[in-house]
Amino acid sequence: MPATEEGEPKPSPALALACVGRVEGGGVTDRPDALAVEEPLEIRLGLDADGRRSRRAISVTMRTPGHDEDLAVGYLFTEGLLERPGQVAGVRPCRSGSAVRVDLRPGVAIDLARLERRSFASSSCGACGKTSLEAVGIDRLPMVDGPGPVVDPAVVRGLPGALRASQPTFDRTGGLHACALFDPSGRLLSVREDVGRHNALDKLIGAEFRAGRAPLSGAVLLLSGRVGFELVQKAAMAGIPVVAAIGAPSSLAVAAAGACGMTLLGFVRDDRFNIYSGAARVAVGGRSAR
Numbered sequence: 001m002p003a004t005e006e007g008e009p010k011p012s013p014a015l016a017l018a019c020v021g022r023v024e025g026g027g028v029t030d031r032p033d034a035l036a037v038e039e040p041l042e043i044r045l046g047l048d049a050d051g052r053r054s055r056r057a058i059s060v061t062m063r064t065p066g067h068d069e070d071l072a073v074g075y076l077f078t079e080g081l082l083e084r085p086g087q088v089a090g091v092r093p094c095r096s097g098s099a100v101r102v103d104l105r106p107g108v109a110i111d112l113a114r115l116e117r118r119s120f121a122s123s124s125c126g127a128c129g130k131t132s133l134e135a136v137g138i139d140r141l142p143m144v145d146g147p148g149p150v151v152d153p154a155v156v157r158g159l160p161g162a163l164r165a166s167q168p169t170f171d172r173t174g175g176l177h178a179c180a181l182f183d184p185s186g187r188l189l190s191v192r193e194d195v196g197r198h199n200a201l202d203k204l205i206g207a208e209f210r211a212g213r214a215p216l217s218g219a220v221l222l223l224s225g226r227v228g229f230e231l232v233q234k235a236a237m238a239g240i241p242v243v244a245a246i247g248a249p250s251s252l253a254v255a256a257a258g259a260c261g262m263t264l265l266g267f268v269r270d271d272r273f274n275i276y277s278g279a280a281r282v283a284v285g286g287r288s289a290r
Contacts, residue, residue, distance in 0.1 A: 013037065013065040014169045014176075014193070036175035038062055038195045039098065043072045046089075046103035047110065055101070058112065064169075064176065064194045067203045068093060071194075072100040074206025077214070078234035081110045085212055138229075138252070141236045141260040145217055148241030148263070149184035152283050156265060156273055158186050159222045160246055166191045178224040179204050181216065189219065197223065201231055205238045215239025222246070227266065232256045242281055244268045249276055 020033040043059045063071060069091040076082045089103045104110070163180045166188060170176045177197040181189040181204060190207060194200035201223070208214050221240045223231060226247035233256065235243050243257065244265040254276045257264035263278030275282055 012169065015172060034172040036169065036173040036195050037064055039065060041065075041068055041071065042094075042099040043075060044094065044099055044101040045076075045112075046101055047108065048104070048106055056112070057099075061196065061199060063196055063199045066194075067192060067207065068100045070192075070203045070206035070210065071199055072102050072206070073210055074202035074204070076102060077209045078202060078205055078237045080114055080237065081112075082209070085210055088210075091210075138256040138259045141233060141256055142239070144236065144241045144261040145215065145239060146241075148281055149218055149220065150281050150283050151184050151220060151242060153273075155182075155184070155186040155220075156244060156268055156282070157271060159220070159244060160268055162186065162188050163191065163222050163224060167193055169193050176200075180222045181208070182220045182222065183218065184220060197225060198230060198234070201234050205234060208238070217241060220244065222268070226250070227253050227264070229253050229256050232260075232262065232264065236260045236262060242278070244273070 014037050016035045016037050018033050018035050019030055021028045022031050039062070040060050041063050042057050043061070045056050045058050047054055047056070059075065061075070073082065073088065073091055082088065087104055087108045089105045091100065091102050093100050159182060162182070163178055166180065167176070167178050170178060170193060176193040176195060177200050178191060178193045179197070179200045180191040183189060190204060192200045192203040192207070194203060205214070208216055215238060217239050219240055220242040221235055221244065223243070223245040225245065227243065227245040227249045229250060229252040232243065232253045236256070240262070242263040242265070246268050247266065249264055249266045254264060258277040261278065263281040264276040265282070266274045266276055
């Protein structure tokens with residue numbers, strides 16, 4: 001933890017303490033326990049609309065505090081509203097502390113209709129959704145550019161351990177999702193944690209987008225749990241060619257990965273994993289599997 005001026009550890013905004021009754025055997029003992037913080041964050045947008053400057057609230061998400069600016073920008077990018085960092089004039093937390101405003105440069109036009117959420121609720125996040133079944137279609141996902149990296153199976157098998165060693169908040173709470181970017185050799189590039197798997201990925205991609213490193217055409221993404229369609233969609237928007245998950249993929253995630261030319265790996269654990277699409281990027285038996 002970072003230190004305060006008095007030298008005491010500074011409390012993490014991602015952690016909260018609670019008193020719990022620990023039952024062991026036939027007795028109960030009161031003891032402190034660390035919890036992952038879950039709080040609402042409103043994403044606001046400053047933009048030109050109808051010939052004047054406007055401010056609009058566009059989304060509320062339940063997240064773990066930290067990297068909120070990256071989360072807001074990553075959300076806008078992976079939802080297809082932003083295309084390049086130069087469209088953003090600035091990002092700042094609002095005075096309330098529970099909102100972030102992304103200001104677009106004058107003249108930047110975006111399609112806010114993409115963010116209407118009425119008829120489709122995601123199975124992994126009840127607050128997330130799409131406006132229509134058409135919005136969930138896989139035929140409009142961007143194709144992953146180029147062949148991308150070829151990854152050795154030993155590298156893939158080593159990714160969960162590298163991610164687990166880089167989760168300080170999970171170590172104390174056991175209550176967070178995580179995602180991480182690696183290079184093809186397995187070197188950890190970046191990691192983010194959050195109570196919401198979508199938020200963790202938006203934070204990760206948002207940081208890379210703001211730094212001008214998107215598209216991430218040479219990266220390998222690892223997800224700490226299962227992978228559904230929306231996580232594949234976000235990875236595709238960022239140009240990530242290889243997505244691996246410690247858990248299982250859904251049927252729509254597999255279909256989406258195949259449609260956009262992405263390599264999708266699941267059940268990455270112990271000494272095995274499954275290849276669901278894009279097998280040419282996995283070097284099996286000293287050669288690329290076909």
